[in-house]
Amino acid sequence: SAVISQKPSRDICQRGTSLTIQCQVDSQVTMMFWYRQQPGQSLTLIATANQGSEATYESGFVIDKFPISRPNLTFSTLTVSNMSPEDSSIYLCSVRDVYTDTQYFGPGTRLTVL
Amino acid sequence: GIQVEQSPPDLILQEGANSTLRCNFSDSVNNLQWFHQNPWGQLINLFYIPSGTKQNGRLSATTVATERYSLLYISSSQTTDSGVYFCAVESWEGGSEKLVFGKGTKLTVNP
Numbered sequence: 001s002a003v004i005s006q007k008p009s010r011d012i013c014q015r016g017t018s019l020t021i022q023c024q025v026d027s028q029v030t031m032m033f034w035y036r037q038q039p040g041q042s043l044t045l046i047a048t049a050n051q052g053s054e055a056t057y058e059s060g061f062v063i064d065k066f067p068i069s070r071p072n073l074t075f076s077t078l079t080v081s082n083m084s085p086e087d088s089s090i091y092l093c094s095v096r097d098v099y100t101d102t103q104y105f106g107p108g109t110r111l112t113v114l
Numbered sequence: 115g116i117q118v119e120q121s122p123p124d125l126i127l128q129e130g131a132n133s134t135l136r137c138n139f140s141d142s143v144n145n146l147q148w149f150h151q152n153p154w155g156q157l158i159n160l161f162y163i164p165s166g167t168k169q170n171g172r173l174s175a176t177t178v179a180t181e182r183y184s185l186l187y188i189s190s191s192q193t194t195d196s197g198v199y200f201c202a203v204e205s206w207e208g209g210s211e212k213l214v215f216g217k218g219t220k221l222t223v224n225p
Contacts, residue, residue: 001159033212042200043157043215058212090155101145103202103213105157 002027002095004106012112013083020079021109023093028073033094034066037108043092049076083113116141116205118216126222127191135186135219137201145204146177147213148186152197160186160199191223 003026013019023032034046046066047055055068069077080087093106117140127133139146148160161168161175163184168175172191177184188195198220202213 042217043202045212045214048212092157100162101204102159102162103147104159105149108155108157110155 001102002029002097002104004093004095004104006093006106006109008109009107010110010112012114014114015084017083018079018081019083019111020077021091021093023076023078023106025074025095029095030073030098031096032070032076033096033103034068034076034078035092035094035105037090037092039088046078046091080111083111085113087111088113116143116203116214118201118203118214120199120201120216120219122219123217124220124222126224129191129193129223129225131191131223132187132189133191133221135188135199135201135221137184137186137203137216139182139184139201139203141205142179142182143203143205145211145213146184147202148175148184149200149202150195150197151200151218157200188221191221193223193225196221196223 005024007022032049035043037043045058046061047057049055049068049070051070067079090108092108096103119138121136146164150158163175163177165179172189174187198218200218201216205214
């Protein structure tokens with residue numbers, strides 16, 4: 001199974017600022033995913049990030065608000081831009097094992113926007 | 115898009131009790147996974163089970179794909195089983211594959 005780390009683990013930010021979340025995987029993976037989990041809610045997919053191509057965003061999420069980088073097969077970043085209190089959530093990085101179709105998640109980044 | 119419904123939404127057990135969690139989905143799937151989110155937020159993959167039955171220790175899962183449901187069984191529950199259990203199924207939408215999550219079952223196991 002893949003081992004995924006995220007930085008920061010948590011942060012408290014002011015309205016109007018931006019935060020970049022890093023995701024590092026211990027093996028090369030083709031597909032990486034970014035999810036958002038609002039307080040007390042389920043997981044919602046933000047975007048799929050494939051190396052060497054533009055990220056694919058889900059309905060309701062736009063690149064200007066959540067720019068994603070995927071410079072290589074083990075690393076990705078998600079930026080939450082121009083934050084508002086509604087962006088307070090856990091943001092999770094995830095990868096899929098293409099041989100078993102099993103999906104693994106990082107520990108998450110707990111973001112609070114004041 | 116595909117719909118995923120989990121029941122019950124909340125479950126409270128005494129340590130040692132058994133439980134069954136259910137996941138219904140609205141369309142045929144090629145990928146179904148069960149996850150446990152512990153109280154600290156970490157999501158752990160329990161089973162990849164698009165069909166059939168699997169067991170791992172005190173946990174087992176069964177998916178009846180033709181009837182579009184999956185069951186997660188927890189036997190002899192322990193306080194460490196507390197957390198939220200999510201069912202997720204794969205959806206092909208817009209030409210891309212993605213996991214769609216149910217709303218989860220929150221399990222509390224009391225000592």
